[in-house]
Amino acid sequence: MRNPYRTQNIAFFFLFLATLLIVIPVGLIIVIIIQKGLPAINWQFISDIPRQGMRAGGILPAIIGTLYLVTGAIIFALPIGLLAAIYLSEYAKDNLLTRLIKLAIVNLAGVPSVVYGLFGLALFVVFLKFGASILAGLLTLGIMILPIIITTSREALESVPYSFREVSLSLGASRWQTIRHVVLPNALPGILTGTILGLGRAAGETAPILFTVAAFYLPRLPKSIFDQVMALPYHLYVISTQVPNVDEKVRYGTALVLLVLVLFMNLVAIIIRYQFRKKKKW
């Protein structure tokens, strides 16, 4: 006869093993980056321009560049993505066209980032004549993260209980008032999760900015959104493969700064989300 406790233990063992297998690589990456990168971190590293062909000095222009690009991409993509998500989940009729649009958006989230880079190059850099610039870069990144934001926002909106909408409408609120005062506040945590995912993606991608904004070596801060700028992921690629004799700790230091930067930006969203989750009870 089968022993139910033994089968349960075996199941638990495999579930635990799977979890462990995920945690170990993530933990290792973080540990290694911190271990090798921390010695490079000092005030000069984060506040100075690169010197001696990027072998010394700091990485301030790349930090600023990434901050600009990510913030700009979110400012561009979040409102548009949210409005599109509201339209799709609350207003659009459920017909073939809407379903096709939804399918297309989901699939766009899986398009390789280099394709977005090429698209940004063709549309923003060449056709709209923005040149290789912060504007072209943030728009390209924004378009890349739009599908993520739309998809997660839509799911968040649709997960708000239908009964809340009925209650609001039954009290004489209009559809827009219902969306604005009942649906949106309760969907906000989910929308912010999408924003966090998009933000991380925008901060880490190299290919889209490679074609549209990123400078190989530009040891000064940008003056306008039509300037080129250095960015952390591309800078990391450059000092790891294109420039000989860069100290290992500089490379890992750059990676660490990128990691902390993304974490910091996510933290803002996480705190807002936490505040809203405290209120959400059903």
Added chain:
Amino acid sequence: MVKFEIHNLNVWFGSVHAIKQVNIEIQSNEILSLIGPSNSGKTTFLHTLNRLNDLDRSYKMSGRVELEREDIRAVDIEELRRKIGMVFALPLPLPLSVFDNVAYGVRMQGERKKKKLEEKVENALRQAYLWEEVKERLSESAFQLSGGQQQRLCIARTLAVGPEVILFDEPCSGLDPISTAKVEDAMVRLKQNYTIVLVTNNVKQAARVGDKTAFFLSGELIEIDKTDKIFTAPKDKRTDDYIRGKFG
């Protein structure tokens, strides 16, 4: 006075014929109970009156529903829903404070003044016999209240908008007997000022509070009469069977 006149109402959801050829007059200041087994069209009928069915894309209707001799399809839908309040089967507070729940509908009409809002909220809570229990807890989350309190909160929220008609959709289905008694008590007192339509799965509740009772079966209105008549001498055998608990 006749509040609602329903002529030859038919309702479909896709190919499902949910309400068949129903004619009813609903008098003001009176409680009309709708009884009948599940899926007999009671809730659909209720949702026709405040046009909540319109949310369903497969919904179709024919016939006429008149509120004070005006076709409800001709009235502005938000205005109609302010006139016809609704209390749902489960207590459904919005994830807001007690105060904000009651103030919700009033705020949506554009009222911003704190004084006015406080006045209306207190008034509505008093009418729903909840004020004494929650006057110290107005800023707490509505989810902190007990089930019965939540349902009376929902009644207060509906009253705050200033309706003429209140639709109750099995308002006591999730409540214990004591909370049920309180809600029923509130309904009976409310009929002095409002027209009430009550859907209930509890035949005894219809007998207790209804002035008139209508029996629905598979989308048809089988019988409507004074409540005592329905419960003592129903004309149709199916009504008799149902109230005696022989089916349903």
